[in-house]
Amino acid sequence: MYPSVAGAIGNTPLVDLPKISELAGGRIIAKLEYLNPGGSKKDRVARQIIEDAEREGVLQPGRTVVEVTSGNTGTGLAIVCATKGYPFVAIMSQGNSVERTRMMSALGAEVIIVPQCTGSIHGQVSGADLALLEEECARIVRERNAFRANQFYSTSNFRAHYLHTGREILADASCTLDVFCDFVGTGGTFAGCAAAFKEADPLTRCYIAEPENAPALSGGCITDSRHRIQGGGYAIRELPMIRREQVDGFIQVNDADAIEWSRKLARLEGIFAGFSAGANLTAAARLLGSDFHGKTCVVIIPDSGLKYMSTDLW
Numbered sequence: 001m002y003p004s005v006a007g008a009i010g011n012t013p014l015v016d017l018p019k020i021s022e023l024a025g026g027r028i029i030a031k032l033e034y035l036n037p038g039g040s041k042k043d044r045v046a047r048q049i050i051e052d053a054e055r056e057g058v059l060q061p062g063r064t065v066v067e068v069t070s071g072n073t074g075t076g077l078a079i080v081c082a083t084k085g086y087p088f089v090a091i092m093s094q095g096n097s098v099e100r101t102r103m104m105s106a107l108g109a110e111v112i113i114v115p116q117c118t119g120s121i122h123g124q125v126s127g128a129d130l131a132l133l134e135e136e137c138a139r140i141v142r143e144r145n146a147f148r149a150n151q152f153y154s155t156s157n158f159r160a161h162y163l164h165t166g167r168e169i170l171a172d173a174s175c176t177l178d179v180f181c182d183f184v185g186t187g188g189t190f191a192g193c194a195a196a197f198k199e200a201d202p203l204t205r206c207y208i209a210e211p212e213n214a215p216a217l218s219g220g221c222i223t224d225s226r227h228r229i230q231g232g233g234y235a236i237r238e239l240p241m242i243r244r245e246q247v248d249g250f251i252q253v254n255d256a257d258a259i260e261w262s263r264k265l266a267r268l269e270g271i272f273a274g275f276s277a278g279a280n281l282t283a284a285a286r287l288l289g290s291d292f293h294g295k296t297c298v299v300i301i302p303d304s305g306l307k308y309m310s311t312d313l314w
Contacts, residue, residue: 004083009036009043009076010164014172019268020261020281026288027296028281031169033303034273038075038103040303041165042151045188046076048160049149050084059147064089066140067149068133070125070185070231071100072303077149078107089146091137095125096230099307112136123311124226127235152186158241161192169193169298170200178295179287181207181251183279184217185232187239189300194246205248205292209283211235217242218250228255228311229275231302251283258282259313262305272305275313 002008012035017028033041053059065081066089067073074090081088089110092101104111114136117128141148151157169177180197182190194206210217211233213224225235262278265271280299288297305314 005037006047006080006083009047011168012036014169017269020265023264024285024288025293028284029173029296029298031165031298031300032271034301038079039307040072040075041189041300042072043076043079044160044164045073045151045157046080048156049151049154050080052156052159053147061085064144064146065149066091066137066146067151068137070096071104071307072231073149073151074104074109075100075107078104078109082108089140091133091140093125093129093133095120095122095129097308098310121226123228125230126225128225130234151188153240157186157188158192161189162195165189166193166196170196173298175296177201177204177298179205179207179292179297181209181280181283181287181297182300183209183229183232183253183276183283184239185234187242191241191243191246198246206246207249207251207283207287208247209251209253209279212252212254215250215252229258229279231276251286253279253282261285262313266305271301273301274303274305274308276303277301
């Protein structure tokens with residue numbers, strides 16, 4: 001019996017994907033993070049940020065919490081703040097799916113929607129759009145003396161996945177993890193899991209997936225920072241949590257492939273997930289179809305397809 005729903009965050013199932021694996025040319029196992037209470041892996045980050053801030057004394061009772069979010073971290077923060085009595089303000093781009101806005105509002109959050117840059121396309125949030133969110137967030141923090149969760153820079157983001165997600169996978173896997181790949185947003189999931197995996201077995205290879213037209217982290221040419229894989233690929237050249245020595249390579253994915261693999265995941269394995277799950281599977285299939293043929297790849301299923309019913313994914 002948990003004292004609140006926050007206790008139900010984490011310890012999500014690890015499952016085999018036999019039909020997807022057959023298509024890919026190796027074995028893919030998946031951590032079902034969409035089964036967290038808020039429907040995404042970001043519940044872990046939200047709880048870690050709030051609990052660490054309380055422990056460090058920087059978040060006092062009743063103080064407002066604010067964060068820039070594509071919707072998943074915001075949902076996690078709305079849940080955790082609701083259980084602990086903190087007012088929460090989510091700063092979100094107009095380009096993100098409306099389901100997440102409505103979910104945060106239902107959970108008691110104040111949601112501020114920021115218009116996209118001129119030329120931006122709904123459903124395709126760019127780095128320039130993100131900059132506008134940061135400006136609005138800074139204003140709210142200043143005016144309300146709010147606590148900024150700051151997921152892009154908070155070490156709690158890394159800790160959530162190093163202490164929990166990665167170690168849970170290692171504890172539950174009954175096989176060697178040859179390779180791990182992850183579509184990067186803040187970098188916390190990749191960094192935390194990669195650190196845990198390489199600590200357990202230095203031979204585990206870890207790859208970052210990023211948008212085909214905006215391969216910023218690999219140092220490639222950014223031809224178009226807009227894409228449909230919500231929650232990541234913001235064309236940011238450096239992410240503080242990612243340690244380059246833990247990155248064994250980069251895989252570029254496009255919208256069409258990510259959508260196709262998300263749909264295959266639903267039809268073949270009964271797992272209803274979002275865009276980034278498809279991006280992760282695209283990268284996994286690419287790896288298992290080449291250097292890691294016949295090997296085992298672990299992926300994260302970051303969030304639920306229910307958060308994208310208004311988009312062309314479904």
